[in-house]
Amino acid sequence: MTKYTINKAFEKYFPYPIWKIEIDCTKKCLAIEYRNPENTLPTFAVFDFSGRDLLRSYEEQEKEWTLEAVQGDYLILKQFGSNTPIKEGIKIIHVPSKSIIYTGMEYILHDVFQGYIKATHRSIPSGLNFYINIHTGEIQNRINTPLNYPLIHVHYPPPYTGKLPQFIENLPVVDTIWLQPLKNNFIWAYHTKANESYNLNLCISSRTEIFDTKIILNNLTRLIPQPYFQVEEYIFFLSNTKQKIVAYLV
Structure with missing residues (x-):
């Protein structure tokens, strides 16, 4: 990879x-x-x-x-x-x-x-x-050893409200943009307009430049309020019909 x-x-x-x-x-x-x-x-x-x-x-x-x-x-x-x-x-x-x-x-x-x-x-x-x-x-009716919760590392990206870097600021973003740190890099998620529908985009960057960008979901009839959830190095997306799940490794 x-x-x-x-x-x-x-x-x-x-x-x-x-x-x-x-x-x-x-x-x-x-x-x-x-x-x-x-x-x-x-x-x-x-x-x-x-x-x-x-x-x-x-x-x-x-x-x-x-x-x-x-x-x-x-x-x-x-x-x-x-x-x-x-x-x-x-x-x-x-x-x-x-x-x-x-x-x-x-x-x-x-x-x-x-x-x-x-x-x-x-x-x-x-x-x-x-x-x-x-x-x-x-x-x-009793347990002699300590009980531990299962290991679950699920994270949801928060909306970004700070000043956008120039390489993101110039993108044709519609509505909310989400930002999540990932190791030494950053994951951005945002919608763009495509005729009468929307695309959901995912972007990985450093502090100064974009490394890669993908359209994850296209032809959306409406904006998705929560774009994805992250588990370790995997990011999972649900389609707007909730009948498809897509996983990306970043």
């Missing part, structure tokens, strides 16, 4: 809009939840930062299941409901085999740690916690 360039890592299309994204930085993988607008049933997919499919599609037949977390080979779902009493539940899926490690409707999920889910029992008074082992599905 040429130094200081923007290189596409992968591009993924989904038949329905993406609802949720969860990331595991330790194993460098993403989990996606997308839903059929007609029946709102969820489907889940998992792939790594190079775009390799780990779980192409896992369909649920109850719309109340939603994505909670991904930890390596394990997908964690949470069930919710609007009826009284609230129907809640927890499900752990082993990604490579698509087998269910644990399903429980009597526990309410409160937090996800590295290797464990913290939950309470529906029929036991508050104050007593239980811990579900993500790898085995076993339930314990």
Whole structure:
């Protein structure tokens, strides 16, 4: 890879809009939840930062299941409901085999740690916690080792409000421009007008010059309020239809 360039890592299309994204930085993988607008049933997919499919599609037949977390080979779902009493539940899926490690409707999920889910029992008074082992599905009422949160380094670029350098100031930027430091360089994101539509542009620069510029999304009907999210050296974009995710390595 040429130094200081923007290189596409992968591009993924989904038949329905993406609802949720969860990331595991330790194993460098993403989990996606997308839903059929007609029946709102969820489907889940998992792939790594190079775009390799780990779980192409896992369909649920109850719309109340939603994505909670991904930890390596394990997908964690949470069930919710609007009826009284609230129907809640927890499900752990082993990604490579698509087998269910644990399903429980009597526990309410409160937090996800590295290797464990913290939950309470529906029929036991508050104050007593239980811990579900993500790898085995076993339930314990105490943990002897410290619990740590998973490693998740997700960053969103803030809008830039300072004085623009000349090499950026002269660009035909429409509306907001975003700036994010990346090691010794800088990542800029901005829209430009293209006839009656918009393009979303990504630019990598030093303090004095532009190294590389790419049009990431084109023919947009409207401006995107949050252009991307960054995980380590990868930058991820969602299309305005939320049916495509594109990753770039910078």
